Amino acid sequence: MKVLCVAEKNSIAKAVSNILSGGQLTTKNTNFPYVKNYEFTYSGFNFTGSNASCEVVMTSVAGHLTGVDFDNQQYGWGKCNPSELFDANLSNTKNKDQQKIAENIRKSARNVDYLMIWTDCDREGEYIGWEIYEEAKKLNNRLNDNTLYRAIFSHLERNHILGAARNPQRLDKRAVDAVGTRIELDLRTGVSFTRLLTDTMARKVQASQQQSMPPPNNSNSNKKENVVVSYGPCQFPTLGFVVDRFERIRNFKKEEFWTIQLVVSEQDQGVQSNNITNFQWDRGHLFDRLAVLTFYELCLELAGNKARVVDIKSKQVNKWRPLPLTTVELQKNCSRYLKMNARDSLAAAEKLYQKGFISYPRTETDTFPPSMDLKSLVEKQGQENSSAWFAYAKNLLDTNNNNHNKFKFPRSGSHDDKAHPPIHPIIGLGRDASITVNERRVYEYVVRHFLASCSEDGKGQMTSISLNWNDEIFNANGLVVLERNWLDVYPWMKWENSKTMPRLEMNQEVIISKAEMKNGYTSPPKPMTESELIMLMDANGIGTDATIAEHIEKIKARKYITSDKVGKDSYLNPTILGVALVHGFETIGLEDSFAKPFQRREMEDDLKKICGGTLTRRDVVTDIINKYKGYYNRTNQNKNRLLQVYDQVKRSLS
Template sequence: MLIIAEKPSVARKISSFLSNNKYKKIKFSKNIYYYYFNLEGKNVYVVPSIGHLFTLSDLDKKYEYPTFNYRWVPSYFEDRIIAKKYYIEMFSKFKNENNIIIATDYDIEGELIGYNILRYVLNKENADRMIFSAITYKDIVRAFNNRKESLNFGYIYAGETRHIIDWLYGINLSRALTKSLFYYTRKFVLSIGRVQGPTLMLVFNREKEIENFKPEEYYKVEALVIKDDKKLKFSYIKDKIKDKDEANKIKNNLGKYLIISNVDKKEEKINPPHPYNLTDIQMDAYKYYKISPKRTLDILQSLYEKGYVSYPRTSSQRLPETINFKEILSNLSLINSYKKYIVLLLEKQILKPNNGSKDDVHPAIHPTGNIPEYLEYKEKLIYDLVVRRFIATFYDPAIIYKINVITKENFVYDYYDIKYKGWLDIYWEKYKDNFVSLKFNVGEKLFIDKVYISKKKTKPPARYNKASLVKKMEELNLGTKSTRADIVEILFKRKYVEGKSIKITELGKKIVEIFERYYPDILDINFTRKMEENLEKLESKPDISLKEKIIEENIEIIKDLSKVMKENEKKIGEELYNFIKDYLNIKKYKNN
């Protein structure tokens, strides 16, 4: 029996769990190992990959476009990571094995990793499938005992089609841009991808909104008053006053006191948060700790492989009842920082999470209950987000008071007070400053310490940051949950965007300008989204004819695009060269 794992650390854990830690680690070559144990009289080999061992490559290396002459080749042909050659050779040892189980991550990429090893190394077309959402003893044993008799060919067809389409767009667009420059220089390589184009367009459009925004000046009148030894800022009820004379009149009409005329107190219930999906935790990690979406995913992947959290590449905001919530919480209560919150939950007869509407093959991200032995600083931060969200989703709603205070002079003060913390207690250090315990009475006089007239301007839309751009991509169905963070990083790497508050560079603008003029579909969100929808259809209903149709449609689009680019090649090259020459001179001047 051969079990194929996605990474060495996962192969070791699978071997440990299925053999009750009675396995042998066998050296294949320097630093490359596989695992062996005997299970009920059967020899079992667990052999790891290191991600994708095969990739797409151009059959002819003439640097011409359009090219549609692709094939799958060993990855080390392209990325020069020679270790992958030895992993392929290691799998070749097991060509005669007929009982094969794929135990890679259960997603599009994991399915394709396993399938390519299966067909290109082991000469097989199908295998059994272990499906798990966490790398724990219980999950691995259950996945082994309940393994499927076939791979998910919806995932395989969709994954292979996505790779082919992305490769076709990437190589042909890169060659079109770079060859246009060859008329003038061979020092630069330019590129844009199928999803990168519309993502860059999002940043470009936001920049245009900011540039076209016409700020309006207004005045704001605020009174600083004394209440119970605290200084509170009351604002005039008309938030934006256009005329300065009007603002001065409001200020001059004030006496020594503001007199309370009305206190409106409303009780509101705030439900606990939904369990985390990938995008939600990426947003929070950036919001609280400025950890980029890509880094957050890398950390979550590491925590998953160590067995501390569930599979991270999920869109789900739901935790199914099949998860033993009480057992996980009992284990987490051994960690002192969570104990006081969990004790209350363990007293409940029924534990019901506040599930959201989004669902996926894998459940929402949650702790497995395995207690980490050691975590690096950023791992601790991400793990803490996962655990606190998991605990919070079982808690009672918070009950707050929303209080609106109005004075006879038409000044207002809005604040929140807490009635019952509920789930907010778990995050109290973050939220406590949002609440104030004050009591106002109608007729009460508040001494005015100072009155301000501030001159302000309306603000343009905010630029995206890395997390909000990933969130926008999710909303528009651009890319996948696994690729969005990488796509954003690629735009930075190519110098098309820059800054924490993401701004399109002059080079990025020039790329947009060229494609807007010659082939705007490459930047069109709807064009890319429609393609994603076709891939999702293929994923849910595997159909080889649909796969071939999607590829053929995109080949025709690339042929059309290439024709336009070739007709204007020299013109595009001249425009790019003149821009790059001036752009580099400006950068050089600024750096001196």
């Protein structure tokens, strides 16, 4: 029996081949330098009907094997009305590298009995698997749905890979259809609107950018940079979030507010202590100075400097350990804590996965299966004594010490994509591991997050005291941290003791050391951080966990937003063009479809319905394309309004 196995990347093909072959394999070059063929024998496939050894060739692609595009002769830029692209025929394309990889797939598949797909186990991986299958059967008519199998795996640990080889499944054709739908819709809507917007605005935008640029001083000064005003159904809602925050800041008007604060000193209560506690007004703050002044003067007049204790509560509080790690949470927290952008953090995580250090980093799941042996993973982190968390991991499993912090199975979140477990470490990182600085930082974050999720919650004692000052209630809270637990391995989260609370009793009359009427001002929101943007995109269904970083980078590349560093933090701000595009579509009545997340969220919901079998690809494509034809016609009829808004924004921001 002969079996062809195909992975999504050469590094995965090499790692899997080494495991299945026990290191006894032959490596052969292909016509594409970054793809190798690994040949070996293996007897663990159950679909062969026997335990006989199979001749295996394992190879890979390098991402997608094909692209989708319009015929350039008929539908190239300037050769047709952009509106024709909504109904134009599409064809599969291959660049030179893809052609070389496809040729290797065809040659390798020519005489095999079975094809086994080892691409990443997500929607995109299913689609790439289908591309491989379509190519492989061109020279082998024995390959069909009955001889096609799919390995299900989430990391490169040996026993896990052997289990995946022994228990294959089938390609998910519904997931293939869902990805094909997204590719087709993004192409048709993106290209048609990009051409319309570029034809309408590029000349004006280019002239404006040249005016604002410093005079060139090199030999290429006469070269003009072509401006492309691109549209993407994920790019525009992403831009919309940044512009919305920018406008809230720009239009913010500070308001003065007033509040009352009581200061209580234990010394004034006859206690030998320097402890001073501030009690905050239960009403918070009010924007009516006269109203606050009336309350303040009445209290002074009728109660003087005396208040009464009306409530004392003391309760145990927990600082919850983090949920298991998802892709979005990884990108968000690497941006927030490590100051790494989403693209770099995900790229580092991908490399760590390919090298076998962590599990598959593209997952929406925040729940570990109960059967998963997490203690063994913690144990591995307690064996590598060169790491900063070695002692913590070792103590987590030590049943002989008096440490309160013991291993505890992680909390379960509400998401499970049924494909991959949460991101977690697979093996310890040796002192001499060949990884980059970014990969090391991301690995450390993954490990610390995993260990924290397997720990006890932080435990503390919260005390609350309420005072009645002429029927106005004032509160103070104090926290004593009793057990830090997971916080000891997670340095990015703070949970500290607060100021000691005064020793008071119920109904005790308290001497007020100072009663103040204080004022303050509301403050504008801060500019958008990448961490916040990732969170907004995820909450609103813009992009997938794997593509969020791409959409952010795209609107940076198109000069719709900039990333501006202030101190240690970086903030995202829109450019004149970015603001003009959002307001331009608002002006022509398309803000809900373009600059807001509703249209994209609806499409993502439809893709899930395709996966669930309640909608077909034809249903979704027909519905959304009909909507976009209407959007296109409205935009085309209001092109001058887009130019007018650009001029208005330029004047207001210059």
